[in-house]
């Protein structure tokens with residue numbers, strides 16, 4: 001995945017929209033440079049602009065959507081930083097550092113499966129739209145705890161979305177790893193051990209064109225660690241590839257403080273500057 005090529009700058013951005021989306025809050029602000037540079041899976045370090053030092057540090061938030069000069073973020077108010085950001089109103093100003101991190105590598109081919117858990121769905125609308133714009137066949141599986149969070153699936157307008165909730169209050173009941181497992185297992189069964197498909201009624205000497213293997217989709221995932229670990233295990237079991245965006249705690253966001261390191265097969269890596277997107281197979285879960 002690309003390292004960040006352009007140094008991030010600090011932007012002072014006016015909020016132009018702030019509205020609840022179920023349990024979350026969608027905040028849009030004007031940030032021409034960020035909008036022009038941001039790639040799917042990148043994030044921003046965001047805090048309220050001005051004199052208040054509480055909280056002192058900005059918080060990492062994924063880029064949810066770009067609309068011309070507008071950047072949209074989706075916030076789950078869980079603590080001091082996100083509650084303060086979710087309280088921003090039209091006319092307030094945000095201090096925004098970014099875009100930061102590597103983002104998803106979208107250059108592959110073939111079908112793509114976008115898998116989100118909870119607020120991890122936030123950066124995936126931008127990702128799914130970019131994949132579709134590249135002509136890839138996209139399918140989105142989004143899992144939430146309850147209906148209040150699942151309402152965010154409406155932000156994936158015009159994308160093929162399947163919603164799962166743990167309590168069954170919206171969409172299908174269950175964890176999002178369950179349909180993922182079914183999809184991958186079904187494809188595994190249609191492929192022989194060398195990865196070639198065995199179409200019904202065909203013998204093994206069949207015409208190559210008619211025997212194109214059923215492709216495993218490439219998976220793009222963001223969500224809680226337990227969900228990402230399940231995605232990594234399912235993909236490793238059947239030979240599918242996945243890129244996962246990890247939500248490490250961050251302080252500086254630019255690779256200076258080492259506060260966000262995660263363990264990978266190549267040693268410790270900084271989630272902010274060498275991630276937040278990593279190949280699932282590289283992470284030591």
Ligand SMILES: Cc1cc2nc3c(=O)[nH]c(=O)nc-3n(C[C@H](O)[C@H](O)[C@H](O)COP(=O)(O)OP(=O)(O)OC[C@H]3O[C@@H](n4cnc5c(N)ncnc54)[C@H](O)[C@@H]3O)c2cc1C
Nearest residue numbers: 043060061062074075076078079080081082122247248276
């Ligand atoms: C790359 C990246 C992108 C993100 N994108 C979004 C986004 O688009 N929208 C959004 O709402 N949130 C996003 N987050 C998560 C968000 O940054 C954290 O929830 C936030 O830092 C919490 O700050 P706080 O001050 O509100 O909560 P705190 O008071 O710091 O924490 C509140 C509670 O949440 C826990 N917590 C805090 N941060 C994390 C974390 N990273 N992982 C697990 N638990 C945590 C704390 O232990 C505590 O229990 C993202 C995180 C990363 C790293």
Ligand code: FES
Nearest residue numbers: 253255257258272
């Ligand atoms: S947050 Fe400081 S190095 Fe990653």
